[in-house]
Amino acid sequence: MRSFSINAIKDFEVAARFMRYVQIDTESDASSSSFPSTAKQKDLSRLLVDELQQLGIADAHLDDYGYVYATIPSNSDKDVPTICFCSHVDTSPDCSGAHVKPLLHANYQGQDLVLPDDPAVVIRCDEHPDLKNQLGNDVITASGTTLLGADDKAGVAEIMDAARLLMRHPEIKHGTIKILFTPDEEIGRGVNHVDLDKLAADFGYTMDGEKAGTIEDETFSADGVQVTIQGVSVHPGFAKDKMVSALKVAAEIIHALPKDRLSPETTSQKEGFVHPNQIQGGVDKAEIDFIVRDHKTANLEKHEAELRTIIDGVVGRYPAVTYQFKVSEQYRNMKEVLDQYPQIMEIGLEAIARTGIVAERRSIRGGTDGSRLSFMGLPCPNVFAGGHAFHGKMEWVSRQDMELAVRTILHIATIWEERA
Secondary structure, X not given: OOOOOHHHOOOOOHHHHHHHHOOOOOEOOOOOOOOOOOOOHHHHHHHHHHHHHHOOOOOOEEOOOOOXXXXXXXXXXXXXXXXXXXXXXXXXXXXXXOOOOOEEEOOOOOOOXXXXXXXXXXXXXXXXXXHHHHOOOOEEEOOOOOOOOHHHHHHHHHHHHHHHHHHHOOXXXXXXXXXXXXXXXXXXXXXXXXXXXXXXXXXXXXXXXXXXXEEEEEOXXXXXXXXXXXXEOOOHHHOOOOOEOHHHHHHHHHHHOOOOOOOHHHOOOOOOEEEEEEEEEOOOEEEEEEEEEEOOHHHHHHHHHHHHHHHHHHHOOOOOOEEEXXXXXXXXXXXXXXXXXXXXXXXXXXXXXXXXXXOEEEEOOOOOHHHHHHHHOOOOOEEEOOOEOOOOOOOEEEHHHHHHHHHHHHHHHHHHHHHO
């Protein structure tokens, strides 16, 4: 039996790393055609490369697309599968990621957290039930005017601290470990240019989940639908019985969507939805962008068919109006791949349990880089990073949960080595 105990490790740096990383603005931009979508994402990535190299990880580098690749060599004499740990550096454009001021609320005692830069922003314990599990812990928030960036700089910091500990403690036996940091995950482009041949990993784990103890092997399957409406534009002074505003037709379509089902605000668990998330245009032409989600891939076509029927019903009242309906595949439920490799989840669940907390298998009402990586040939479930209330000013994470995530990474590495 090995004498070294991962759970006895106390010299974590994950919280300090996290609070340093979130101060670097890495917000992505869906309207940009460049890759990465914002050059500032590379500011953090360059720092990560420097820090990895300082740890002695010689091959750490940043490529032209903004990906960070690094290898921790095996210290085992066994033939161990190569495992990749992955997180994304960008933050959501839903809320500003500029000038983030992280605050550590030490020894949290269940009080509401009033954020000082905007006292109207209050993280209330009764609205964030997972805060009840943080009594005595150190909770980190932003200051009230920005998001925090725990999605997914918590995962980045956890992988970085695990890398430090693996390099410092050769008694932790492991196979080859690959590190991958991606840009643009928040806008759905996170793995568009990843080089899996260069990565050369057998299996992976994204560190991009929420509550401590959870690991997710199931995501939505996702399509995007763009509806383009061609109206009839006439000078408004002479428009009677001639003009048909494409923008008004678009509004009617949105109004005709189901009110009590098939929407994000009326569904939960594994129920799917059709969600209009952007509308633009004018009298002549208007566009509505929809996202279509369901855990069963086959249901996407059903939802899209229902959407088309709704549109036909509205447009049919205006003989001069036409429309186009374009479906784009975004990602698919990674469970379809992960079920073929049950050992990945078995080891993930065991690793979490070894930290001393209850391991919970979950599905996620969303997607991760792991969704697409799984279908690209790198089966990749999603492990908790500890963050909560993502994409908004009330985002928070605790130091202790991030430390549990670091321990989980170390246990995953050792269990793969043990089983080899």
